[in-house]
Amino acid sequence: MTNTTTIAPDPAVTEDVAPDSAAATSAVTTGGGSRGIVALLVTPVVLAVLSLVLYLYVGGAEKDSAERSALDWGSKLYPQMQTHVGLTLWSTVIVLALAVPMGILLTRPMFRKGAPQVGRRELPRPIGGAFQYLSPSMLAVANVGQALPAYGLFILFLAWRGQGFATAVTALVVFALLPVLRNTMVGLEQVDPAVIEAGRGMGMSKFRVLLSIELPLAVPVILAGVRTALVINVGMASLAFLIGGGGLGITINSGLKLSRDLITVTGAGMVAILALSVDWVAAVVERVLRPKGL
Amino acid sequence: MSEPTAEATTSDLAEDLAAVAPEPDATVTHDPDVADAMIRLDEVSKTYAGTAEPAVAALTLDVPRGEILVLVGPSGCGKSTTLRLINRMIEPTGGRILFDGRDVTRVNPDELRRHIGYVIQQIGLFPHRTIADNVATVPKMLGWDRSRIRARVDELLDTVGLDPSIYRNRYPKELSGGQAQRVGVARALGADPPVLLMDEPFGAIDPITRDRLQNEFLRLQADMQKTIVFVTHDIDEAIKMGDRIAILRDGSAIAQVDTPQRILALPIDDFVQDFIGSGAALKGLNFERVRDLTLGDFPHVRHDAGHAKAIQILDGSRQQWMVVLDAHERPLRWVNRTDIDRSDRRLTEVGQAVRVTVEPNATLHDTLEAMLNSSVGAAIVTDARGRYQGVVEIEVLTEAISRMRTEARAHYASLGLSTADAPGLAPYAPPALDGTS
Helix, strand or coil: CCCCCCCCCCHHHHHHCCCCHHHHHHHHHCCCHHHHHHHHHHHHHHHHHHHHHHHHHHHHCCCCHHHHHHCCHHHHHHHHHHHHHHHHHHHHHHHHHHHHHHHHHHHCHHHCCCCCCCCCCCCCCCCCHHHHHHHHHHHHHHHHHHHCCHHHHHHHHHHHHCCCHHHHHHHHHHHHHHHHHHHHHHHHHCCCHHHHHHHHHCCCCHHHHHHHHHHHHHHHHHHHHHHHHHHHHHHHHHHHHHHCCCCCHHHHHHHHHHCCHHHHHHHHHHHHHHHHHHHHHHHHHHHHHCCCCC | CCCCCCCCCHHHHHHHHHHHCCCCCCCCCCCHHHCCEEEEEEEEEECCCCCCCCCEEEEEEEEECCCEEEEECCCCCCHHHHHHHHCCCCCCCEEEEEECCEECCCCCHHHHHCCEEEEECCCCCCCCCCHHHHHCHHHHHCCCCHHHHHHHHHHHHHHCCCCHHHHCCCCHHHCCHHHHHHHHHHHHCCCCCCEEEEECCCCCCCHHHHHHHHHHHHHHHHHHCCEEEEEECCHHHHHHHCCEEEEEEHHHEEEEEECHHHHHHCCCCHHHHHHHCCCHHHHHHHHCEHHHCCCCCCCEEECCCCHHHHHHHHHCCCCCEEEEECCCCCEEEEEEHHHHHCCCCCCCCCCEECCCEECCCCEHHHHHHHHHHCCCCEEEEECCCCCEEEEEEHHHHHHHHHHHHHHHHHHHHHCCCCCCCCCCCCCCCCCCCCCCC
C-alpha cells in the first residue's frame, strides 16, 4: 500500500494515537510494499530478456532436419504452447469452480466437527452423522490427489478415461485441487470470528456475511492457493503428452528421444518462461484483488 | 424513516418493526410499573440441545425506555447469553421477547437486528472496509441514499470524537483500541436504533482510556436517551454505567435488580453481598449528595464577635470545635476552647486554618474525603460563593448510610419482598495486604 502517510491526529483524541507501526506491519502483511512493486515491475523485463536469449540461441544455432522439424514455430512450438496454456487455464478454471464452493461448504458449521470454536460462541450445532466427517475426508481425498506421483495419476486417468486433452485436464484438476481447496478453507477459517459476529449482530444474513466479509477477507489466502495451483499445472502439463494431451512436453520428449539438446532446452526453456509468466500474472491479480486495509 | 436525525424517534422503531412484526399481542399484560418497557423479556429461556440444565431459565426482565440496564455477574453466569437472546443471535427455546410492546420472537432475526445496535468487546470492525464504510453498514442495508449516508457517517464520527476528515477514509488497522471502539459505537448507532446492546464494550481497553470512554458514553447517552442493555463482569463499571443493575447468578437467574444505590445499600443476600465485595457502603456514598442532608446546628462565630461571645456559643453546644467566619461569612479557622482562651490573640490567628470545604452538590464520598483531610474530622459546607452553610460530621454520614438502607428496605417491603436474608452491613474487614485486592 502506498497510502501510509501519517496525518497528525486530532488533538481531541490524542489519548490513543494509532501506532505508527501500522504502516510497517502493512508492508509485511501485504507481501512486500514497495519491494513487491519493484519485483512486479522487473519480472516482465527479465522474462522478455530470457525469451530473447532463448530465441537468439535457438535461432542462431545450426540445425539438422530433425531439429528444424521439431522446432518449427508455426506447426510445432506455437500450437504446443497454445495447448499447454489451454491445459493450464482449463484445469485451473475447473479447480476454482470446484474447490472454492467446496471450501465454502466445508467450512460451514454444519460440516465441521471440532471446528475451531475459539471466540466463536454458539455456532449452530453440527448436523451430526456422516456429514461432520465430510470436511476432513474431503481434505484427505484432495491430499491423495497431490500425494500420488504425477506420472501414476496420468496413467490412472488414461486407463479410466482414454487418451486426449480432456483426460489430461481432469488429471490436472485432481492434482491442483488440494492447494486451492485447502487455502479456501484456511482463508475462510482465519477470518476473525468477532468480525463475523459483528456482521451478524448488525443484521447481515449468513449469505451476506459470506459474500461481503468472509470471502473478501479470505481472498489473499485463496489467491495464494490459486497461484500455487497455476504454477503446479504449468509444470504438470509437460507430462500431458503421455496421455495424448499435447503441450510443450512433446518437444521436450522429442529432444530426449532424439538426443538433441537444442530441442530439449527449447522445450524446457519455454515451459520455464511460461511458468514464470503465469506466476507473474497471478501475482498481479493477487495485488489487484487483495482488499485494501488488510 | 425519512430524515437523518440524531434523535431516536420511537415511532421509527414502531414503523420499522411494523414491517417485520405482527400486530401487538392483545394478551400482553402491562405491568403498571413498566408500562413503558422498551425491551421486555417474558419467561425467556434457552436450553442447548443435549443438555439438561437450561443456560437461561425463564428469565423475565423489563428495560424501560431510555434506561441503561447493566447485566453483571460472575463468569459463566449467562449474562452474554442473555444479551444475545435479546437480539436473537441465540434463538430462545422458550418465552417471548417484546420490543415496544411487539412480539419479535418470530420475526426475521436479520431484519430485527438492523434496528438494534450491537457493540462487542472484540469490536469486530471490518478490516477491509474504511471507517466510513464500517459506520455505514446498517444504513446501506436499509437502503439509505448516498448523501444521507455520508452526512450520517460524518455526524456519527463527530459524535464519538473522531474527526471525520481525518478518519473517514482510514482503515481499522490504523486505529488504536480506544479509537476502534469509538468506531464500534458509531457503527452500532449507524441507523439510529432506539435500542443498543453492549457486551463488555470497554473490557479490552486500558483503564485510563476505558474511564474516558465510559464518561464520554454517559454524556452521549444523556443526549440520545437510548434504551441500553450493557453486560460487564466489573461491578464498579456496573455501578458507574447503570441506571439499574441486574446481578445474575448461574443460569442467568436474577439475584437482585435495582438501582445501584439500593443494591449498594441493601444487598439482598450473601451472593450479591459477596459479588459487590467490600466497600459497598463507601461506594454507596457516591450516590448521595450533601444538599440532601439536613445539617444540624454547629457552633460558629464571626471573627470580630469577640472571645467572650465565642466562648458562650461553644459552651452552649456539645461540640469541641467551632468555626470562625470572616466578614463575608466564609469559614476561616477551626478553633477549640484552648485556642479561644488565648485571649491575647485574635480569633483569626488561633486554631487551625480551614483547608477543605465542600459544596452542596458534592457527593458524600467527596465529603468523607474532605473530613479525612481535615484535622477536625468534619467537613464544612459552603455555597457557591464560599459562604458558610453548615458542617457535616461523621455521624451524619453513618445516618445517611442507615437511612439508605431503611429506604431500600421500605422499597422492598412495598414490593412485598422479604429482606430477611439480607446480610447486615459487612463489618469492617481490612483489605488484604498481598496486593491482590
